[in-house]
Amino acid sequence: MSMRYSSTLPRWGVQEVVISGPETGNPFAEQQLAGTFVSDGGKECTAPGFYDGEGRYMVRFMPDEEGGYTFRITGSFLPEALTGSFTVTPAQDGVHGPVQVSQTYHFAYADGTPYRPVGTTCYVWHLQTPQMFENTLRTLENSPFNKIRFCVFPKHYDYNHNEPFAYPFAAAEKAEGQAYAWDFTRFDPVYFRHLEDAILRLGNLGIEADIIMLHPYDRWGFSRMSQPQMQNYFRYLVSRIAAYRNVWWSLANEYDLMPDMVTGDWEALAQVIQQQDPYCRLTSIHNCFGFYDHSRPWVTHCCLQRQEIYRTTEMVDQWRETYRKPIIVDELGYEGNIQHGWGNLTGEEETRRFWEATIRGGYAGHGETYFNDNEILWWSHGDVLHGTSPARLQFLRGFLDSLPGPLEPWRSNWDDRCACVPGEDDNAPPVIVYYYSFMRPSFRDFTLPEGTAYQAQVLDTWEMTCVDAGVKEGSFRLPLPGRPFAAVCLTRVR
Amino acid sequence: MSMRYSSTLPRWGVQEVVISGPETGNPFAEQQLAGTFVSDGGKECTAPGFYDGEGRYMVRFMPDEEGGYTFRITGSFLPEALTGSFTVTPAQDGVHGPVQVSQTYHFAYADGTPYRPVGTTCYVWHLQTPQMFENTLRTLENSPFNKIRFCVFPKHYDYNHNEPFAYPFAAAEKAEGQAYAWDFTRFDPVYFRHLEDAILRLGNLGIEADIIMLHPYDRWGFSRMSQPQMQNYFRYLVSRIAAYRNVWWSLANEYDLMPDMVTGDWEALAQVIQQQDPYCRLTSIHNCFGFYDHSRPWVTHCCLQRQEIYRTTEMVDQWRETYRKPIIVDELGYEGNIQHGWGNLTGEEETRRFWEATIRGGYAGHGETYFNDNEILWWSHGDVLHGTSPARLQFLRGFLDSLPGPLEPWRSNWDDRCACVPGEDDNAPPVIVYYYSFMRPSFRDFTLPEGTAYQAQVLDTWEMTCVDAGVKEGSFRLPLPGRPFAAVCLTRVR
Numbered sequence: 001m002s003m004r005y006s007s008t009l010p011r012w013g014v015q016e017v018v019i020s021g022p023e024t025g026n027p028f029a030e031q032q033l034a035g036t037f038v039s040d041g042g043k044e045c046t047a048p049g050f051y052d053g054e055g056r057y058m059v060r061f062m063p064d065e066e067g068g069y070t071f072r073i074t075g076s077f078l079p080e081a082l083t084g085s086f087t088v089t090p091a092q093d094g095v096h097g098p099v100q101v102s103q104t105y106h107f108a109y110a111d112g113t114p115y116r117p118v119g120t121t122c123y124v125w126h127l128q129t130p131q132m133f134e135n136t137l138r139t140l141e142n143s144p145f146n147k148i149r150f151c152v153f154p155k156h157y158d159y160n161h162n163e164p165f166a167y168p169f170a171a172a173e174k175a176e177g178q179a180y181a182w183d184f185t186r187f188d189p190v191y192f193r194h195l196e197d198a199i200l201r202l203g204n205l206g207i208e209a210d211i212i213m214l215h216p217y218d219r220w221g222f223s224r225m226s227q228p229q230m231q232n233y234f235r236y237l238v239s240r241i242a243a244y245r246n247v248w249w250s251l252a253n254e255y256d257l258m259p260d261m262v263t264g265d266w267e268a269l270a271q272v273i274q275q276q277d278p279y280c281r282l283t284s285i286h287n288c289f290g291f292y293d294h295s296r297p298w299v300t301h302c303c304l305q306r307q308e309i310y311r312t313t314e315m316v317d318q319w320r321e322t323y324r325k326p327i328i329v330d331e332l333g334y335e336g337n338i339q340h341g342w343g344n345l346t347g348e349e350e351t352r353r354f355w356e357a358t359i360r361g362g363y364a365g366h367g368e369t370y371f372n373d374n375e376i377l378w379w380s381h382g383d384v385l386h387g388t389s390p391a392r393l394q395f396l397r398g399f400l401d402s403l404p405g406p407l408e409p410w411r412s413n414w415d416d417r418c419a420c421v422p423g424e425d426d427n428a429p430p431v432i433v434y435y436y437s438f439m440r441p442s443f444r445d446f447t448l449p450e451g452t453a454y455q456a457q458v459l460d461t462w463e464m465t466c467v468d469a470g471v472k473e474g475s476f477r478l479p480l481p482g483r484p485f486a487a488v489c490l491t492r493v494r
Numbered sequence: 495m496s497m498r499y500s501s502t503l504p505r506w507g508v509q510e511v512v513i514s515g516p517e518t519g520n521p522f523a524e525q526q527l528a529g530t531f532v533s534d535g536g537k538e539c540t541a542p543g544f545y546d547g548e549g550r551y552m553v554r555f556m557p558d559e560e561g562g563y564t565f566r567i568t569g570s571f572l573p574e575a576l577t578g579s580f581t582v583t584p585a586q587d588g589v590h591g592p593v594q595v596s597q598t599y600h601f602a603y604a605d606g607t608p609y610r611p612v613g614t615t616c617y618v619w620h621l622q623t624p625q626m627f628e629n630t631l632r633t634l635e636n637s638p639f640n641k642i643r644f645c646v647f648p649k650h651y652d653y654n655h656n657e658p659f660a661y662p663f664a665a666a667e668k669a670e671g672q673a674y675a676w677d678f679t680r681f682d683p684v685y686f687r688h689l690e691d692a693i694l695r696l697g698n699l700g701i702e703a704d705i706i707m708l709h710p711y712d713r714w715g716f717s718r719m720s721q722p723q724m725q726n727y728f729r730y731l732v733s734r735i736a737a738y739r740n741v742w743w744s745l746a747n748e749y750d751l752m753p754d755m756v757t758g759d760w761e762a763l764a765q766v767i768q769q770q771d772p773y774c775r776l777t778s779i780h781n782c783f784g785f786y787d788h789s790r791p792w793v794t795h796c797c798l799q800r801q802e803i804y805r806t807t808e809m810v811d812q813w814r815e816t817y818r819k820p821i822i823v824d825e826l827g828y829e830g831n832i833q834h835g836w837g838n839l840t841g842e843e844e845t846r847r848f849w850e851a852t853i854r855g856g857y858a859g860h861g862e863t864y865f866n867d868n869e870i871l872w873w874s875h876g877d878v879l880h881g882t883s884p885a886r887l888q889f890l891r892g893f894l895d896s897l898p899g900p901l902e903p904w905r906s907n908w909d910d911r912c913a914c915v916p917g918e919d920d921n922a923p924p925v926i927v928y929y930y931s932f933m934r935p936s937f938r939d940f941t942l943p944e945g946t947a948y949q950a951q952v953l954d955t956w957e958m959t960c961v962d963a964g965v966k967e968g969s970f971r972l973p974l975p976g977r978p979f980a981a982v983c984l985t986r987v988r
Contacts, residue, residue, distance in 0.1 A: 371937075439838045
């Protein structure tokens with residue numbers, strides 16, 4: 001029996017306690033272990049362990065306090081508890097902890113730093129060639145994206161019919177004519193270690209990993225596991241990766257396309273997450289048609305696909321009212337030119353939908369589906385970006401980062417959308433933003449409350465310009481570009 | 495007592511019977527006259543007369559049959575009926591008679607020729623300078639527009655604060671501080687003769703005159719007449735102009751912004767039209783916010799302004815289902831760049847909205863509001879067009895004219911809109927049209943019923959190209975431009 005772990009690690013890093021144990025039988029199914037970690041401050045946390053193959057057992061733990069910790073591991077194969085201690089040093093530069101819900105509709109890192117999701121989707125980027133895996137990370141590093149949605153399981157869908165380098169489950173003996181057969185009680189740690197590598201690499205880039213635990217695009221049978229098999233898989237996955245601070249749980253992509261699943265099944269899976277994840281990572285479930293009941297307590301934020309073709313993020317303010325949780329429209333249609341209507345938007349429309357979400361106090365997610373002869377599409381494979389929207393989303397992110405707080409819907413007119421950063425005086429908030437969408441006024445008239453003055457800026461969200469228009473008081477007319485996608489930002493100076 | 499009229503006139507022309515009569519008192523209020531016209535075929539029609547000032551009384555009548563007619567005029571000032579007869583010759587070249595509802599959702603001229611409205615709006619084009627009046631007619635002559643919406647009364651609104659050359663009513667003595675005062679019992683025939691000239695000139699160009707009888711943009715008091723005054727005005731107007739074959743009645747623009755009007759008032763005014771107009775001209779009423787109840791029997795077609803900002807003509811199929819009448823979205827927003835959201839659409843969006851209406855079996859109306867230093871905006875004044883949509887609407891009109899019948903919604907997918915020209919076999923109609931709107935597929939897959947073959951054409955509705963893609967059978971893939979605003983037209987050849 002041996003145990004190893006790190007004697008020091010930074011706050012919000014991962015302590016990995018590795019213990020040798022039995023290889024006989026089916027350790028995945030027959031052995032259990034868990035660790036209880038207690039900080040000097042008295043905060044206690046019990047983290048589940050898991051079998052990592054080759055007689056190796058692990059408990060991973062993310063400390064969220066600095067200072068000393070002690071721990072105690074118990075396991076079915078351990079004659080007595082194993083104990084140890086370690087020291088947590090300050091967080092590494094640029095590490096702010098896990099993202100949490102903040103101010104009902106928004107997000108912040110654990111240290112209070114605002115987090116404004118500008119996400120993208122690459123469903124199985126980690127299951128492509130090693131070269132493409134690196135390409136994707138390099139692309140992300142130089143992109144506006146601070147979140148990426150991707151699947152645990154391989155994906156079978158248009159433009160994506162390749163086999164992954166490995167499979168999440170151990171192979172079973174195939175029946176005559178059967179293409180795939182799995183022993184769902186045995187996992188392949190190689191597959192999950194690669195997933196963890198992806199999560200870690202994203203974390204190093206400051207990118208949240210929105211993990212899609214189930215999806216219906218499947219020829220392997222992973223979408224048709226029995227409920228006990230699914231729950232077992234959820235337990236294993238959560239035990240392995242919950243400690244990574246950038247993990248978010250998405251129970252499914254297009255949950256309502258999953259064969260044979262009823263609401264009770266999803267609720268049971270959500271229960272598994274709640275039981276296994278001591279950190280209460282952000283949790284959501286993504287629809288194809290009707291939304292899941294996002295008022296369920298385990299749903300931390302609404303992860304939504306648009307429900308109609310002409311209004312997508314234009315509904316964000318209504319959805320906020322309905323669910324009183326952060327809204328991320330992470331499938332609003334993708335920039336591209338493939339045959340499907342969800343994958344052939346212009347960069348202009350992709351960008352517009354982001355701003356429509358933003359100005360309503362919500363968030364959005366990007367995707368890209370440009371057809372090419374190699375059939376390498378960002379939305380599925382990652383690799384490199386071809387579109388025109390990412391540069392504009394960088395501009396959007398820069399704009400959001402320049403604000404003193406999150407945007408809340410505020411006094412829109414019928415032909416603009418307006419938001420503010422709220423302050424003490426609701427009639428004269430610190431920042432007011434107007435967005436004109438597809439309209440293209442060549443000027444607009446404004447009236448400010450008496451006694452106030454605002455610095456006016458005219459934004460062209462497509463041309464990515466922000467032009468100072470002077471300090472304004474009372475009633476004034478502001479010349480605008482007369483092109484679509486203009487915005488006005490008024491910042492209170494008196 | 496003298497009477498004059500034409501001994502011959504073409505079918506669908508106007509017979510004008512002019513009778514001299516008393517000038518004393520208030521002939522508008524105190525005298526009545528009407529004419530009964532009987533064709534050789536035995537068709538009888540009673541047309542109201544009106545006082546045209548200077549002792550001149552008139553009855554106008556539009557014959558809709560060729561051959562001989564007799565008539566009989568009675569009047570309060572006539573001791574006995576006056577009679578006469580005339581001959582109706584075949585219609586002039588290019589004249590097809592008045593437009594009527596056809597096939598529930600569409601329109602045709604009286605001779606059966608299809609009429610596919612591609613309208614525009616110039617609210618008070620006829621009340622500008624004589625030079626601009628001529629300019630507007632010249633612009634219209636070289637435009638795609640076969641219908642124009644305009645007001646009887648002058649208009650007081652942004653960019654339009656000038657005085658008209660005359661007023662519809664005789665002036666009354668002003669009270670102290672009163673800017674305008676009218677004797678609503680006396681009309682100014684000069685004003686109405688000019689309106690008639692406008693209608694005639696439009697008719698000569700083959701353009702329907704969609705006459706807006708009331709509107710709320712008013713500093714003169716014409717929107718605040720009493721109900722009896724309004725009904726009197728309706729009687730006079732209808733008596734004067736109903737005989738012009740290109741007249742359509744629009745009770746109001748933005749009826750719901752009219753001060754002091756309730757539904758019963760509108761119904762009473764509709765009754766006046768029904769009583770005075772022997773031709774049952776097309777009749778509608780235009781909204782700002784909520785629609786009027788277009789299921790009322792006197793409403794021949796729905797003349798609609800969009801009700802929300804993101805979906806306008808995208809609602810046409812639903813409105814068809816609701817009202818079972820032709821749908822004309824004659825205010826879908828205007829191409830331009832003024833401050834108002836209804837007046838700053840791109841040419842692309844203006845055109846897209848037309849196609850969205852078309853593909854749903856409906857029709858749309860154009861307008862243009864480009865700001866310029868002269869403040870001459872087509873939507874209000876006419877003059878010349880500046881925008882990019884009219885050329886595309888010409889392309890649309892040409893496309894519609896090439897079809898063997900009207901388009902009906904047919905088997906849309908979620909990410910295209912589809913219509914067909916219906917035929918005997920609903921599975922394989924003579925023409926099938928797909929429209930891709932803001933999406934930009936680089937290809938689409940199609941499957942045709944076994945045993946059929948279709949000529950495929952790829953349209954770029956913005957670039958105004960129509961490219962032959964060959965005769966197709968069975969399942970096939972069609973390369974598309976990969977730009978927004980593409981359409982596919984499949985014409986059955988077997």
